[in-house]
Amino acid sequence: MQRFISASLLAIAIAAPTHVIAQEAKPAPLADLVSKVTIPYESFKLDNGLTVLVNTDRKAPVVALSVWYGVGSKNEPKGKTGFAHLFEHLMFNGTENVPGDFFQPLQQVGATDLNGTTWFDRTNYFETVPTAALDMTLMMESDRMGHLLGAVTQAVLDNQRKVVQNEKRQGDNNPFGMVEYEQLENLYPSGHPYHHSTIGSMADLDSASLDDVKGWFKDHYGPNNAILALSGDIDLATAKAKVTKWFGDIPSGPSVKPVSAPVPTLPAPLAKTIKDQVATTRIYRMWAVPGLDNPDYLPLDLAASVLGGLASSRLDDALVRQQKVAVAVSADAEIFAQAAQFVVKADVTPGQDPAKVAAALDAAIAQFVKEGPSADEMLRAATSATAGEIRGLERTGSGSGKAPTLAEGLLYNGDPEHYRKELARIAAMKPGEVAAAMQKWLTRPAFALTVEPGARVEGGEGRGGFYTNEATGNRPAYFRDPDMQAKGAPASSVAKADRSKLPAVGELAPLDFPSIERATLKNGIPVFFARRAAVPTVAVRVSFDAGYAADPKSALGTQSLLLSLMNEGTEKLDSSALARERERLGAVISLSANTDTTSFQLDALSSNLAPSLGLLSDVVLHPALDPTELERVRTQQLAGIAAEMKNPQSLAARVLNPTLYGTQHPYAFPPSGTGDPAVVKTLSRADLAAFHARWFRPDTAQIFVVGDTTLDQVVKMLDGSFGSWKSNRMARPTKDFSVAIPAQKARVILVDRPGSPQSFIQAGKVIDAKGTDDLVTLNTANDILGGNFLGRINMNLREDKGWSYGTFNGVTAPLDRVKFQIIAPVQTDQTGAAIAEIRKQIDAFVGTKGVSAAELDWSTKGSARELPGMFETSGAVLEGLAKIVTYKRPDNYYETLAARYEKMTPAQADKDFRAKISSDSMVWVVVGDAAKVKPQLAQLGLPIEEVAEAK
Numbered sequence: 001m002q003r004f005i006s007a008s009l010l011a012i013a014i015a016a017p018t019h020v021i022a023q024e025a026k027p028a029p030l031a032d033l034v035s036k037v038t039i040p041y042e043s044f045k046l047d048n049g050l051t052v053l054v055n056t057d058r059k060a061p062v063v064a065l066s067v068w069y070g071v072g073s074k075n076e077p078k079g080k081t082g083f084a085h086l087f088e089h090l091m092f093n094g095t096e097n098v099p100g101d102f103f104q105p106l107q108q109v110g111a112t113d114l115n116g117t118t119w120f121d122r123t124n125y126f127e128t129v130p131t132a133a134l135d136m137t138l139m140m141e142s143d144r145m146g147h148l149l150g151a152v153t154q155a156v157l158d159n160q161r162k163v164v165q166n167e168k169r170q171g172d173n174n175p176f177g178m179v180e181y182e183q184l185e186n187l188y189p190s191g192h193p194y195h196h197s198t199i200g201s202m203a204d205l206d207s208a209s210l211d212d213v214k215g216w217f218k219d220h221y222g223p224n225n226a227i228l229a230l231s232g233d234i235d236l237a238t239a240k241a242k243v244t245k246w247f248g249d250i251p252s253g254p255s256v257k258p259v260s261a262p263v264p265t266l267p268a269p270l271a272k273t274i275k276d277q278v279a280t281t282r283i284y285r286m287w288a289v290p291g292l293d294n295p296d297y298l299p300l301d302l303a304a305s306v307l308g309g310l311a312s313s314r315l316d317d318a319l320v321r322q323q324k325v326a327v328a329v330s331a332d333a334e335i336f337a338q339a340a341q342f343v344v345k346a347d348v349t350p351g352q353d354p355a356k357v358a359a360a361l362d363a364a365i366a367q368f369v370k371e372g373p374s375a376d377e378m379l380r381a382a383t384s385a386t387a388g389e390i391r392g393l394e395r396t397g398s399g400s401g402k403a404p405t406l407a408e409g410l411l412y413n414g415d416p417e418h419y420r421k422e423l424a425r426i427a428a429m430k431p432g433e434v435a436a437a438m439q440k441w442l443t444r445p446a447f448a449l450t451v452e453p454g455a456r457v458e459g460g461e462g463r464g465g466f467y468t469n470e471a472t473g474n475r476p477a478y479f480r481d482p483d484m485q486a487k488g489a490p491a492s493s494v495a496k497a498d499r500s501k502l503p504a505v506g507e508l509a510p511l512d513f514p515s516i517e518r519a520t521l522k523n524g525i526p527v528f529f530a531r532r533a534a535v536p537t538v539a540v541r542v543s544f545d546a547g548y549a550a551d552p553k554s555a556l557g558t559q560s561l562l563l564s565l566m567n568e569g570t571e572k573l574d575s576s577a578l579a580r581e582r583e584r585l586g587a588v589i590s591l592s593a594n595t596d597t598t599s600f601q602l603d604a605l606s607s608n609l610a611p612s613l614g615l616l617s618d619v620v621l622h623p624a625l626d627p628t629e630l631e632r633v634r635t636q637q638l639a640g641i642a643a644e645m646k647n648p649q650s651l652a653a654r655v656l657n658p659t660l661y662g663t664q665h666p667y668a669f670p671p672s673g674t675g676d677p678a679v680v681k682t683l684s685r686a687d688l689a690a691f692h693a694r695w696f697r698p699d700t701a702q703i704f705v706v707g708d709t710t711l712d713q714v715v716k717m718l719d720g721s722f723g724s725w726k727s728n729r730m731a732r733p734t735k736d737f738s739v740a741i742p743a744q745k746a747r748v749i750l751v752d753r754p755g756s757p758q759s760f761i762q763a764g765k766v767i768d769a770k771g772t773d774d775l776v777t778l779n780t781a782n783d784i785l786g787g788n789f790l791g792r793i794n795m796n797l798r799e800d801k802g803w804s805y806g807t808f809n810g811v812t813a814p815l816d817r818v819k820f821q822i823i824a825p826v827q828t829d830q831t832g833a834a835i836a837e838i839r840k841q842i843d844a845f846v847g848t849k850g851v852s853a854a855e856l857d858w859s860t861k862g863s864a865r866e867l868p869g870m871f872e873t874s875g876a877v878l879e880g881l882a883k884i885v886t887y888k889r890p891d892n893y894y895e896t897l898a899a900r901y902e903k904m905t906p907a908q909a910d911k912d913f914r915a916k917i918s919s920d921s922m923v924w925v926v927v928g929d930a931a932k933v934k935p936q937l938a939q940l941g942l943p944i945e946e947v948a949e950a951k
Contacts, residue, residue, distance in 0.1 A: 026611075027383070027584050027585045027586070027607075027608045027611065028605065028607035028608055030379065030382055030383055030386065030427050031427060032607065033383065033386045033387065033390065033586065033605065033607075034386055034423045034424060034427050036390055036535075036536055037386065037389045037390055037393065037419070037420060037423055038420065039055055039231075039393065039402045039405060039406060039416075039417075039419075040055060040056070041053050041054060041055045041406055041416055041417075042054050042236040043416070044236070044239075044240055046223065046243070046244060046247060046248050047248070048222075048223040048224060048247070048248065048250055048251060048252045049222070049223050049224025049225075049252050050223035050224070050226055050227075050228060050243075050247050050250075051226075051227050051228070051410065052227075052228045052229075052230070052239060052240075052243050053227065053228070053229040053230070053403070053406045053407060053410065053416055054229075054230050054231075054234060054235070054236050054239045055229075055230070055231040055232075055396070055402050055403065055406065056232075056233075056234060056235050056236075057231055057232050057233070057396055057402065057534075058232075058233055059534045059872075060232070060233065060396075060868050060869070060871075060872050061130060061131045061132075061233050061508075061509035061868050062112075062128050062129060062130055062131060062232050062233060062396065062868055062869045062872065063128070063129060063130075063131055063134050063137075063230055063231070063232035063233055063234050063396070064113070064126065064127075064128040064229075064230070064231045064232050064395075064396035064397025064398070064401060064402070064403045065125075065126060065127055065128075065129070065137055065138070065141060065228070065229075065230055065397065065403070066124060066125075066126045066228070066229040066230075066231075066397055066403035066404045066407050067124060067125045067126070067141055067145075067226060067227070067228050067229075068122055068123075068124045068226065068227045068229070068404075068407040068408065068411050069122060069123045069124070069220065069221055069225055069226050070121070070122060070220075070225045070226070070256060070411055071084055071122065071123055071220040071221070071225065071256065072084050072118060072119050072120045072121045072122050072123060072198065073085065073118065073119070073120050073193075073196065073197070073198040073200070074120045074121060074193035074194060074259050074261060074337075074338075075193070075220065075256070075259060076196070076200075079204055079207065080204060080208070080212065080216065081196045081197075081200035081201050081204045082164065082198070082199055082200015082201065082204055082205050082208075083200070083204075083208065083212075083213065083216050084118050084123055084198065084220075085118040085123075085164060085198050085199060085200065086160065086161065086164050086200070086205065086208065086213065087118075087123070087213065087216060087217060087221075088116045088117070088118045088123050088125075089160040089163060089164055090148075090152055090156065090157070090160050090213065091116065091125070091144045091148060092116065093151070093152075093156050093159075093160060094151045094156070095140075095143040095144050095147050095148050095150075095151050096143070096147040096148070096149075096150040096151050097139075097143050097147055097499040097500070098139075098140050098143050098144075098502065099151060101790065101795075101799070102140060102144070103789050103790055104790055104858055105136065105140065105502060106127055106129070106137070106140070107788070107789075107790055107858055107859075107862040108857070108858045108861045108862050108865075109129055109130060109133035109136060109137070109505055109861070109862070109865055110129065110130050110133070110508070110861070110862055110863075110864065110865020110866035110867070110868075110869065111127045111128065111129045111133075111137070111862075111866065111869070112127070112128045112129075112866050112869035112870060112872075113126060113127060113128045113395075113397050113398040113399075113869070114126070114127040114128075115127075115399075117399065118198055119198055119336070120193070120194055120198060120336045120337070121336055121337035121338070121411075121412070122337075122411060124399075124404065124407070125141065125144075126397050126398060126399065126403070126404065127397070128232070128396060128397040128398070128869045128872070129869070130505075130508050130509065130865055130868060130869070131232070131233040131234070131506075131509065132505050132506030132507055132508045132509070133505045133506075133508075133865075134234070134242065135242060135246075135503040135506075136502050136503045136504075136505055138242055138243065138245075138246040138247070139246050139497070139499065139502060139503055140502070141228075141246075142246040142247045142250065142497075143499065145221060145222075145223060145226065145247070145250055146223075146247075146249075146250035146251075147499065148217060148221075149214050149217060149218075152210070152213065152214060152217075153210075154210050157208070157210055157213060158802075159799060159800075159802050161205050161206070161208065161802075162801075162802025162803075163798055163799070163802055163804075163805060164199070164200075164205060165202060165205055165827075166758070166798075166802070166803065166804050166805040166825075166826075166827055167199065167805040168199045168200075168202065168205075169757040169758040169805075169827060170758055170805050170825050171199065172757055172758075173648060173756055173757055173758045173760075173825075174647065174648070175276060175277055175278045175279075175643065175646050175647055176276060176278060176282065176451060177276070178274060178276060178451075178456070178458060179284070179449065179451065180197055181197060182272065182274065182449055183284075183286055183341060183343070183447070183449070184196060184197055186266075186270060186272065186286075186447045186449075187264065187266070187286055187287070187288040187341060187447055188264055188288060188339075189264055192261065192264060193259050193260075193261045193338075194261060194288075194336070194338075194339050218253065218254075219253070219254055219256075220253070220256060221253065222250075222251070222252050222253020222254065223247060223250050223252060223253070224252045224253060224255065225253060225255075225256050227407045227410055227411055228243065228247070228407075229402075229403035229404065229406045229407040230243075230403060231396040231397060231401065231402040231403035231406075232396045232397075245497050246497055249495065249496045249497065259338070261291075261337075261338035261339055262339075263288050263289060263290050263291075263294075263339050264288050265288070265444050265445070266288075266444070266445040266446070266447060267445070268445050269445040269446060269448065270445065270446075270447045270448065271447075271448040271449075271450075272447075272448070272449055272450070273449075273450040273451075273452060274449070274450075274451055274452070274456075274457075274458060275451070275452050275453070275454030275455060275456060275457060276451050276452075276453070276454070276456055277453075277455075277456065277646050277753065277755070278451060278452075278453050278643070278646055279453065279639060279642035279643040279645065279646050280327070280347050280348055280349075280350060280453065280639055280642065280643070281347070281348040281354045281357075281450065281451065281452050281453065282345055282346070282347050282348070282450070282451045283345065283346045283348065283354060283357060283358050283361055283448075283449075283450050284343060284344065284345045284447075284448065284449040284450070284451075285343075285344040285345075285361065285362070285365060285446045285447075285448055286341055286342065286343050286344075286446060286447040286448075286449065287341070287342045287441060287442055287444060287446055287447070288339055288340070288341060288342075289333065289339070289340045289341070289342045289441045289442075290339065290340060290441070291335055291336045291337050291338045291339045291340045292335060292336070292337050292338075292412045292413060293337060293338050293412075296437045296440065296441065297333070297335050297340060298422065298425060298426065298429070299429060299433050299434040299436070299437035299438075300333050300340070300342060300434075300437050300438070300441060301333040301335060302373070302378065302381050302382070302385075302426065302429065302434050303331075303333070303342075303368075303373070303434050303437065303438050303442075304331040304332050304333040304342060305331075305381040305384070305385070306368075306373040306377045306378070306381050306434075307331040307344065307365070307368050308329050308330045308331025308332070308344055309330065309331055309332065309381070310377075310380060310381060310384065310579065310583055311579035311582065311583070312380065312576050312579035312580045312583060313329070313331070314364060314368050315329040315330075315331060315344070315346070315361070315364055316329055316576075316579075317576050318360070318364045319346055319357070319360055319361065319364060320632070321575055321576060321632070323360060324349060324632055324635070325346075325348070325349050325352045325356065325357045325360055326346040326347055326348060326349055326352075326357060326361075327347050327348075327349050327350075327635055327636045327639045328346070328347040328636070328639075329344075329345065329346045329347070329361075330344070330345055331343070331344045331345075337412050342441070342442065344361065344365060346361050347639065349635055349639070350635065350638070350639060350642075354450065354452075358448070358450070365442070368438070369435075369438045369439060369442050369443065370439075371435070372431045372432065372434055372435025372438065373431050373434050373435070374431060375431060376580075377431075378429065378430075378431055378434070379584065380580060380583035380584055381426075381583070382426045382427055382429070383583060383584060383585075383586045384583050384586060385423070385426055386423055386426070386427070386586065387586030387587075387588075387605055389419065389423060390535055390536065390537060390586075390605065391535065391537055391603065392405070393534075393535050394532075394534050394535045394537070394872070394873045394874060395872060395873055396872065405419050455754070455755060456755055508865055509868060510867075510868075510895065510898060511867040511868050511871065511894055511895050511897075511898065512868075512895070513871060513877075513880065513891075513892070513894045513895050514530035514531060514532060514706075514877055515530065515531075515891075516528055516529070516530055516881060516884070516891045517529045517530070517531075517711045519711055519715045521703075521715065521718055521719050521722060521723040522719055522723040522724075523698050523722070523723050523724065523725055523726065523727075524698060524699065525698050525701050525702070525703055525718075525722060525723075525725075526702050526703070527702075527703045527704075527705065527711070527714070527715060527718060528702065528703070528704050528705070528881055528882075528885055529704075529705045529706070529711040529714065530705075530706045530877055530878075530881055531706075531707075531708075531709070531710065531711075532706055532707055532708065532874045532877055533707075533708045534708075534874075535708065535874075536605060536606040536607065536708050537603065537604065537605055537606060537707050537708060537874065538602075538603075538604050538605075538606055538609050538705065538706070538707030538708060538709050538714070538874075539601065539602070539603050539604075539705070539706050539707055539874050539875060539878045540601065540602040540604065540613065540616065540703065540704070540705050540714075541599050541600070541601045541602075541703070541704040541705075541878060541882060542599065542600045542601075542616070542620055542701060542702075542703050542722070543597050543598070543599045543600075543701065543702050543703070543704065543882060543886075544597065544598045544599075544695060544696050544697075544700045544701050544702075545596070545597065545695075545700040546559065546593065546596075546597065546598040546695040546696070546700065547559075547593050547594055547595050547596040547597045547598055548560075548593050548594070548595055548669050548673040549595055549596055549666035549667055549669075549735050549814075549816075550598075550666075550691075550695050550733070550735060551669060551673070551675065553663065553664055553668070554679070555675075555679050555683065555687065556669050556670070556675035556676045556679055557637065557641075557673070557674055557675015557676055557677075557679050557680045557683070558675070558679075558683060558687060558688065558691050559593055559598065559673060559691065560593070560637060560672075560673045560674050560675060561630075561633060561634060561637055561675075561680060561683055561688060562688040562691055562692060563591040563592070563593065563598070564591075564633040564636065564637060565623065565625055565626075565629060565630055565633050565688060566591060566619060566620075566623040566625070566692075567589075567591050567619070568624075568626065568629040568632075568633060569623070569624040569626055569629060570618040570619060570622045570623055570624055571618075571622045571623075571624050572618065572622070573618065574624070574626070575626075575629060578615075578619070581615055582615065585604070585605070585608045585611055585612050585615065586604075586605045586608060587602060587603065587604045587605070587608065587612040587615065588601075588602070588603040588604075589601070589602050589615065589616055589619060590603075591619070593673055594814075595667060595812075595814040595815075596814050596815045596816075596886075597886065598695070598696070600616060600619060600620050602615075602616045603875075606707065606708045606709060609709060609714070609717060610717050610720075613717050613718065613720075613721045614720075614721055616721065617721035617722050617725075620696065620722075621722075621725055623692065625685055625688055625689055625692075627685055630685055630688070634680060634681070634683070637674055637675075637680050638677055638680055638681065640672075640674055641674050641675070641677050641680070642677075644670075644672060644674065648753060648756065648758075648760035648825070648927040648928075649760055649762070649823075649825075650672065651751060651753075651760075651927050652751070652760050652761075652762035652925045652926075652927045653670065653671045653672070653762060654670040654671075654672070655749055655751060655925045655927075655947065656749075656762050656763075656764055656821075656923060656925045657669065657670060657671050658670065659744075659749065659923055659925075660741075660744065660764055660765065660766050660819055660923060661741055661742075661766065661817075662739075662740075662741060662742040664739045665737075665739045665740075665741055665817075666735045666736065666737060666739070666816070667814065667816065667817065693728060693730070694730060694733050695733055697727050697728060697732075698722075698725050698726070698727045699727050699732055700732065700733070701722075702885060702886075703718060703722070704878055704881050704882050704885070705718075705878075706874045706875075706877045706878040706881060707874050737816045737817070741766050741817060743921070744765060744766075744921045744922075744923055745921060745943070746919070746920060746921050746922055746923070746924075746942055746943075747923060747924070747942050747943040747944070747945060748835075748924045748925075748926060748937050748940065748942050748943070748944045748945070749923065749924070749925045749926070749944075749945045749947060750926050750928075750930055750933070750934060750937060750944055750945065750946050750947065751925065751926065751927040751928075751947045752928075752929070752930035752946065752947065752948055753927050753928055753929060753930075754929050754930070754931070755929060756828065756927070756928045756929045757827070757828060758825050758826065758827055758828060758928070759825070759826055759827075759828055759831040759834075759926055759927065759928030759929075759933055760823075760824075760825050760926070760927040760928065761822070761823070761824040761825070761826060761831070761834065761835060761838075761924065761925070761926055762821065762822065762823050762824075762924075762925045762927075763821065763822045763824075763835075763838070763922050763923060763924040763925065764819050764820060764821035764822065764922065764923060765819065765820055765917075765921055765922045765923065766817055766818070766819045767811070767817075767818060767819065767820050767916045767917055768916060769811075769817070769818050769916055770815065770816050770817060770818065771812075771813035771814045771815045771816065771818055771887065772815055772887055772888065775811060775813060775818075776897065776900060776901075777904060777908050777909055777912040778811060778912045778913055778916060778917075779811060780856070780859050780860060780863065780901070780904060780909050781845075781851055781909040781910065781912060781913035782809060782810060782811050782820075782913065782917075783859050783863075784851055784855045784856070784859050784909070785809060785841065785842070785845050785913075786807060786808065786809040786822070786841070787808065787809055787810050787811075788859065788862075789806075790858060791809070792841050792845070793807050793809060793822070793824070793837075793838055793841050794806060794807045794808070796837055796841060797824060797826065797834055797837060797838075801830070801837075803826045803827055803830040803833070803834055804824060804825055804826045804827070804834070805825065806825075807822070807823060807824040807825075807826075807838075808822070808823045808824075809821065809822040809823070815886070815887075820916070820917050822838060824838060828928060828929055828932050828933060829932070829936075831926060831928060831932075831933040831936050831937065832933065832935075832936025832937050832938075832939055832940060833936065835924060835926075835937070835940055836939075836940060839919045839922075839940075842917075842918065842919040843918075843919055845913070846913065846914045846917065846918050846919075850906065850909070850910035850913075850914070851906040851909040851910050851913075852906065853906055855906075856904065856905070856906050856909060860901035860902065860904055861901070863897070863901050864897065864898040864901040864902065865898075867894060867897060867898060871894070880894055924942070930946065934946075
């Protein structure tokens with residue numbers, strides 16, 4: 001008998017029995033999980049028709065507001081495409097009683113999750129605010145519902161038209177940016193409400209007159225066409241009093257005429273091939289299928305999950321893992337109110353014949369449609385969906401929390417509790433129901449779209465418009481004249497509220513960051529714990545001192561390849577089995593790295609925590625590193641790098657970051673971490689195993705836990721999963737941050753991307769600061785310059801000039817040397833002018849026009865007041881906990897920030913910013929159409945280095 005075995009084998013020998021027990025533990029029954037998904041609510045309705053839903057959730061001193069209007073792009077008549085989305089923008093630009101940008105007062109009170117969205121069937125606005133700011137926020141929301149039009153001037157319309165058009169250019173400029181146009185135009189006939197994209201056409205946006213948009217508002221934005229959902233630190237009586245005060249005197253609007261949107265069927269199979277600036281061929285199969293108004297939508301949604309949504313999906317197993325003809329596959333039921341798209345896609349493995357891949361895709365779809373799912377596939381899909389709903393319940397607002405879930409159910413299905421009925425139906429659904437729905441809808445003719453690499457011959461700016469019967473000029477049946485007046489609207493009996501000024505903000509409750517508890521596993525791994533019991537979930541992060549900075553300089557991309565391979569099976573579970581086990585448990589295991597750390601994160605249901613931790617430890621400690629899977633993930637990573645070279649933002653980052661940090665500094669790598677394709681092609685299993693042994697070990701690990709458990713309970717589980725893991729005998733690895741960072745000269749690096757409708761600008765410089773430094777004041781000044789929506793650069797290029805959909809500047813915060821960077825996608829014809837404006841703004845900021853008292857006021861008040869809303873979820877607390885430990889901050893760090901913001905002065909902000917940042921020696925990377933932008937760049941007086949289009 002062999003007496004001595006290696007440390008790694010010893011770890012396996014000791015840990016394996018525990019893992020077997022953990023993995024054999026049965027997950028909680030699906031019915032038990034479904035029963036936990038509940039949002040208690042009460043409701044009332046004002047005389048003007050506004051329906052109000054109220055959910056009380058006292059876990060934080062915040063209230064989420066979600067206003068849903070029953071109007072979207074499907075309501076737009078000929079010549080008015082994009083109106084619903086344009087109005088979403090206009091409604092953020094001030095009202096008769098609240099002039100100016102809506103973001104400013106909301107920023108000052110500490111609003112989080114602040115935004116608005118438009119889609120085919122609805123427009124919604126949402127924000128989460130401190131309880132003390134509820135009156136002010138209700139006044140503002142009611143003002144844009146009932147007192148908007150006096151503030152919609154020609155100047156405001158012209159500006160937001162430009163912003164929307166730049167949003168359209170930005171979307172079109174991305175790889176596969178033409179696909180949605182093709183999808184809608186070919187699946188839905190001319191005149192169908194879903195035939196045109198929500199963003200609309202350039203021509204229609206250009207032609208929108210002031211009278212047009214005002215008529216559109218009068219026709220659709222009355223309280224009787226709206227739902228207001230409130231969730232958080234509020235009760236029914238308070239809600240009724242406040243909502244009645246602010247919304248009660250708004251008169252009803254016209255009743256919006258229902259839209260007819262039948263599900264169309266193609267008369268025959270339709271195939272089309274287009275070219276785009278993409279790295280690999282993508283094959284689509286699409287069908288128009290029923291929406292939320294037809295019960296068949298749900299079995300089709302489950303079918304998509306089993307076919308190509310789950311990690312263990314049929315298509316993943318067949319095309320990616322077994323045949324290896326695709327590097328990525330997916331299936332998705334894109335469900336709307338009255339129709340949906342069932343979309344299947346496959347990215348062809350480089351070197352494979354697309355025709356053969358298409359045939360394999362069609363065969364896999366046909367087999368699944370014929371057979372239907374198995375009972376186990378149904379269980380895994382249902383468990384994954386239910387676990388997702390449970391996690392979503394922790395958030396009160398945003399786009400998918402409690403408030404929007406209630407509102408969406410009422411708007412689309414007439415029932416705020418539709419989500420419960422949906423989950424109950426999913427849990428009870430039989431495989432035969434899914435098979436029957438597929439055989440009914442997916443045996444009809446499909447739209448087969450192929451996107452091949454090449455130069456675009458069909459642009460996006462003139463597309464996405466609405467089409468009717470041009471021979472007769474008839475309007476679609478659902479068109480309604482915009483000047484239709486409200487008839488029979490009841491007179492309001494509610495006294496008019498005083499709107500002469502914004503209501504005062506009451507006393508704000510301070511942040512109460514959860515107490516941090518500590519423990520140590522029996523092998524020395526430290527554990528940091530914070531209890532959050534709002535929902536029955538637990539988040540666990542096993543973090544290692546590694547990150548992309550640990551990649552050998554001669555082997556960039558090593559860690560990305562290793563993490564991808566570790567996600568494809570353990571010594572006991574192959575790739576498919578590992579995916580299936582996660583799905584049965586409703587667990588999400590994410591492998592990721594940033595600059596300095598590598599993390600293995602588990603998001604588990606409390607009832608399934610022990611087996612889920614067993615699965616996590618198996619992934620971390622016992623990866624199979626299967627040679628066959630290695631070749632597959634290598635191909636995927638190489639395809640991913642090629643895709644980055646076609647994406648404007650990714651391409652700019654790949655050029656800028658190594659330029660700034662040189663070749664030998666630990667931070668000298670493409671930010672994605674995917675590395676150098678020449679290196680990725682040569683990495684061996686031994687290379688990856690050596691990295692795993694060197695960097696992933698107990699003495700470089702920390703474990704962070706937040707959720708519905710206790711420290712004692714989780715430590716016992718962690719000791720069973722990780723406590724027997726022994727350190728190897730190699731010296732602990734280090735990263736050499738003493739390497740000099742090269743001096744830079746100010747210049748432009750121009751990357752040619754012919755045909756781009758927009759230029760992507762990314763600029764930066766390494767500054768004399770570390771992430772472990774105190775950067776609070778510097779970041780405040782940065783927000784005022786342009787790190788916040790209200791910052792000078794964004795307001796200049798977006799709101800004043802209309803050259804961009806949005807810009808951003810920020811100070812990255814790795815543990816060592818940080819960089820200051822600017823990101824600015826701008827329309828092509830203003831590329832040079834935009835850079836000149838940004839440089840001008842920076843120079844003024846560090847010169848004579850530094851931080852003003854007013855700017856400091858909105859920035860610091862917002863930063864202080866948003867703290868309770870920032871830590872509403874366990875995920876946010878986990879991130880905060882990890883930062884406190886990693887950056888060696890005191891446990892009460894976040895609780896001290898409000899006082900620091902209150903004491904900050906403009907002089908301090910100016911001093912900190914000017915000591916670190918200027919426009920001198922900044923490197924500007926521009927990805928755009930060189931023929932059009934180079935003459936503009938030549939006027940900047942900076943040297944220009946040209947880079948040919950990435951192949």
